[in-house]
Amino acid sequence: MQKIENQRAIIDRKSIFEALQLIHEENSANSRAQILSLLQQSLENGRKEIAHRLMNAPSAGHAAAAQQAFLVDQLVRIIYDHVTQNLYPVANPSAAERIALVAVGGYGRGEMAPHSDVDIAFITPIKRNAWAEQVAEAILYWLWDLGLKVGQSNRSLDETVRMAKEDLTIRTALLESRFIWGDRDIYAEARNRFWAEVVGKTAPQFIADKMAEREARHQRMGDSRYVVEPNVKDGKGGLRDLHTLYWIGKYVHRVRVARELVDFGLFTKAEHKKFWNAENFLWAVRCHLHQITGRAEDRLTFDLQREIAERMNFADREGQSAVERFMQFYFLNAKIVGDLTGLFIAHLDNNMAQKGRRFLPTIMRRPRKLNGFRLDRGRLALPNQDFFKEDPVRLIEIFQLADKFELEIHPEAMRTARRQAKLIKKITRLDPRANELFLNILCSERDPETVLRWMNEATIFGRFIPDFGKVVAQMQFDMYHHYTVDEHSIRAIGLLAQIEQGKLKKDHPLAASIMKQISSRRVLYVATFMHDIAKGRGGDHSVLGAEIAEILCPRLGLSDAETEMVAWLVRHHLLMSATAFKRDLSDFKTILDFCQIVKSPERLRLLLVLTVVDIRAVGPAVWNSWKRQLLTDLYDAAEEVLRLGHKQRGRDERVKTKKANIQENISLSKSAYNNIARKLPDPYWIAEPEDIIERNILLLHENKDTELALDICYYPERGATLVSIMAADHPGLFYRMAGAIHLSGGNIIDARIHTTKDGVALDNFLIQDPLGRPFQEEAQIAKLKQTIGDALANRSKLAPKLEAKPLVRMRADAFKISPSVFIDNQASNRFTVLEVNSRDRPALLSNLAHALFKSKIMLHSAHIATYGERAVDTFYVTDLFGAKIDNKNKLKSIEEALLKAALGENVPDVGIAA
Known part of the structure; x- marks a missing residue:
């Protein structure tokens, strides 16, 4: 556990126990209420002191977590001593009348948020006897009466070992066990047997199980580090991801603390410092969450983000509020957690796999022309550490090759790329070859989303496109956008690729069919990439983004005509959704005004697809059939105007066609139908679909x-x-x-x-x-x-x-x-x-x-x-x-x-x- 300054200001165990003894001696039969009041006041005072310290040092997460565990330790020790000395004393204990109180899980690691569960294992040398059960039960009742949420187990040494072999959760909890109080010899024997009988040679299976567990947890939590209301504990990039690395390192190498991972080559000193800083920040956020809500709340919701940003001394800046700056820092730390996970797994892969094989399964490909890069067990690797320094364009090329040949990039190569990203300077950004390689990645017909995300995680994306670097980890403080700006943009590109590949034809039939007609394919991909690139600059991001596009597109190798089209799309990327969702599409002037801005069928096609992926990439459940229908109605009406000219001749034809179709299908006589149809005005026939008109009639x-x-x-x-x-x-x-x-x-x-x-x-x-x-x-x-x-x-x-x-x-x-x-x-x-x-x-x-x-x-x-x-x-x-x-x-x-x-x-x- 971390060293705790001025411990007695949090809780003075000796003086509290002396006061407890005095209460018990004066009135042993009816002392429970008074003792409980004493313990409750001690818990409250301790929490207040910890909260005060956190307010004075609002980013000291490790310290706050250690202080909370220390507070609980001392209370448990006081209660144990009271129970064993005053309630169930044994003058001459037998070998069976011994018990060890062991902290497990996060409590065992010596880290707790103010309202974390108190996980305790009561371990006895042999099968439990009456005395041990009385002691454990009494301690639990005291803890419950204090309002603590307790997770507990009561097992003998043999049961502890057997259960750990059978259950991954129990094994993980015991992995972090720590002696609290009682019989230390029992704890020592439990530890020795755990390592000898449970761990043994099971490390590969444990790692595989923990990684599968991690993957399942990520899926439950949205499978993104960049959701705008993240779970600090269990979300992707949260504390649990760091704990998983520590568990694996401890299981394989028996490290006691995370810094020992450096000694085994699983982290460099610089990487461990990042580990420590990220964990410290996340613990601070989690402790603030618990203190504000007064409960075990780990989800960083909108209403809490603002208050924590203020507590942690984030201030407003031009174009960004304090809460947006706080959340951007949060997501940068979540990104660091992801980076460390990749490096850690790569080291395990190298250390534990058989020669020539991968510890974790992968698809092996062997492309021939890699321009000097090499393959390491199916992954794209570097021939030497100076390979990027010799030609910084290779920092882009490695990702282009990964896309072209559908290869993974070796984490050591990713680490080197991240470390040497600063090699990308103006001369590299203006290099035609570098820009051509980037454009190939962006407009890939394979999986641009994955490769662009790799580039982003390696910081290469933001280095090569500095305007994009400004929106990395940038949160939009609203309930509409579920992801950070960079994640939203990358997801939009991925959706565009899926639509083009026909994978989303059922959800987006119009967009899928239109993609086949688009002649400006790379314009659409570049516009999708740039549509939100000017977010957070304090002005209209559409206008500012169009100005960026006019400068950036020629650098990427787009022609003047393509540049103009991209800038127009970025400038008007909200036009179609605003018109479809906020205006009356049966009013012909709405269509005319929209077409007056769009002007050409190709722009209309591009705008429709861009609008679809922009909405869909906002977050889960944002896209629905209602929005699809409105966009389809607007597209059809605008396409007709742009094709026929600014006339209502086509509109009249649509009304006649609808009337004829409904008359053919409706179960009414011709005269009855005509009698009603003639009473309905033309705007009605334009506005409503045929199935609703039929029900209305x-x-x-x-x-x-x-x-x-x-x-x-x-x-x-x-x-x-x-x-x-x-x-x-x-x-x-x-x-x-x-x-x-x-x-x-x-x-x-x-x-x-x-x-x-x-x-x-x-x-x-x-x-x-x-x-x-x-x-x-x-x-x-x-x-x-x-x-x-x-x-x-x-x-x-x-x-x-x-x-x-x-x-x-x-x-x-x-x-x-x-x-x-x-x-x-x-x-x-x-x-x-x-x-x-x-x-x-x-x-x-x-x-x-x-x-x-x-x-x-x-x-x-x-x-x-x-x-x-x-x-x-x-x-x-x-x-x-x-x-x-x-x-x-x-x-x-x-x-x-x-x-x-x-x-x-x-x-x-x-x-x-x-």
Whole structure:
């Protein structure tokens, strides 16, 4: 354990035990409550002292972890002495009446966070007797009463050895065992038997099992070091990865502390220093997590990141907040953990494998032309340590060869590349051969994602492209982006390659088919690489990124035309998603305005694919069928305009085609169908897919004599529930609908609001639950139908129910977003467009709809988009007479009403528009 300064300030075992003895002697029969109070106060005081020390030295993780283990040690010793001397004393103990208290697991290593489990093994020389069981039970009850979470085992020496042989978890725990108190000879015998009888010659199997265990844990945790809410203990690049290296080193070489790994050649001194620094930082973060939450919390969530960044003295810098700088440092340490793991495994491979073979399995390839590089058991290696110094371009070439021949790179070569990355200077960056090699990697038809990630881990990527180096490990402090900027960009390139290879055809059929038509293939790969390269610079990253592209593309060897195209794609990489998700695609001016920017079919194809991989690379579950359909609708409409010219001739043809297709499939007579079809305006036919139109027409036909009808069904094509309503059109209809859906526990993700030519409202909503899942159980749909029906028919008071419904605390509460309202009278020829940006929360849309209702304006369509904690709701509105709203006072009052609603404040009634 690390040396602990001023131990008695944390806990003074001798004085506490003397006080305990005094309490026991004065009232031995009823002393438990007083003794427990004494121990509780000692634990609390010790924790306060440790917390105080950590606040004064907020990065001293090793010290805080060691102090916590010391505190628990002393309490366990006090309790053991009380139990064996006062409660169950044995005047003349037999050979069987002996017991050793042994710390195992992390506690055995002498490292604990404030609320870590206390893992103790009670070991007896032979089968447990009554005295040993009484002692162990009494100690456990004292520890439990102190509020400690205890993991315990009570075994004889023989049982301990047998169980360790059978169970990997027990074996790992005992590997880190440490004597706490009791009979030291029993502990010594247990240790000797463990090494002689359990470890023996089982090191290869232990290593294989621990690596498999590590891989399974990574899969559970998201298999990336760069998730934006990482698990400090069990996540990839976290403490458990470092512990795994230590366990393996200890098992193979019996090292006592991590620094001894250097003596066996598993680390250099510099690498051990990195190990120590990374572990120290991660322990500091974990201890802060436990202290802030008051529990064993190891996930670094958004609401905790800001507070820990402040505790650890990170400050704001231009373009980066304190929390973003803290998380960038966290990810750099997680990256170091990954680098050390690779080197450690390589050393094991070399030391333990048979001659000419690999200790860990791999695919062996033997390419002939390696330009001076050599193969070492199937891995790309260096002929000598000066190979990169002789020609720094080789620092790029090694990765290009790895990609070309699908080879692994020897960890020693990776270590040398990382150490000599500084050889890449301006002359290398401007070398045409180096840039050609890099472009070959970036645009590879094989697996560019893997090789680019290797380059990034070796720091070569950021050295060769300094602008990319600035976003390495850069976090975006929001709930939308799941990965750091560099990881997001590399994942996007990987997705692009998979789409091109046809591996994601089912998820992205349009993008997969378009890839075959694209003539500017390398433009697309370079644009995907650069689309977020200017994040964190304090300005519009799209504009700044386009400026970087104009400089960087010629260096990479792209022509002027290719450079212009890449810069345009980077500048407009958010255009297609913003248009599809936040604008009314049935409004023809939306399509025309979009096409006015895009201008050519090739740009449209490139932009579609870039948009798809950008969204998909944000994180798991961000892409869904609803987004796919909206992007497809926009692409189809824009492609038609760009192909036919700026005319609505193609639009008319689409309406006629839809009408004919539906008439052919619907189970209605021609006259009944035509009677309803002629009442539906052209925007309706453009906006809705054929299957929804068919359901709507049947709803109208079957309820022609009623004033209100609902149709609710699971809609798998969009991953949502479709709610269709037919009602007499009146102000407040949307507000009542949104409020009823909120009361039912649903969120509206899209809304299409229509009015037939004879004044009937026909609205279609797509809804999901708060976790993004559709309502599809019969009971769910029945409840939804009942709640909506009651609200629309005025059978229940909606406003009081909405006020009474509690708002659950959301993760989005960790973010401060000032709401804003944008009013656009140019985006549509017929409507005023209102866009509200605010923090997402329950009942937001219901509140906004209520504000529109009180503002006495007509809502014609609504488009709902969420980006993590941020909601963007767009409304197409007119005044009560169906005209655009251009009165400045009226627009100002609407803006104020929406801002109040976004903040959850009451909205006053607004007078009739002038």
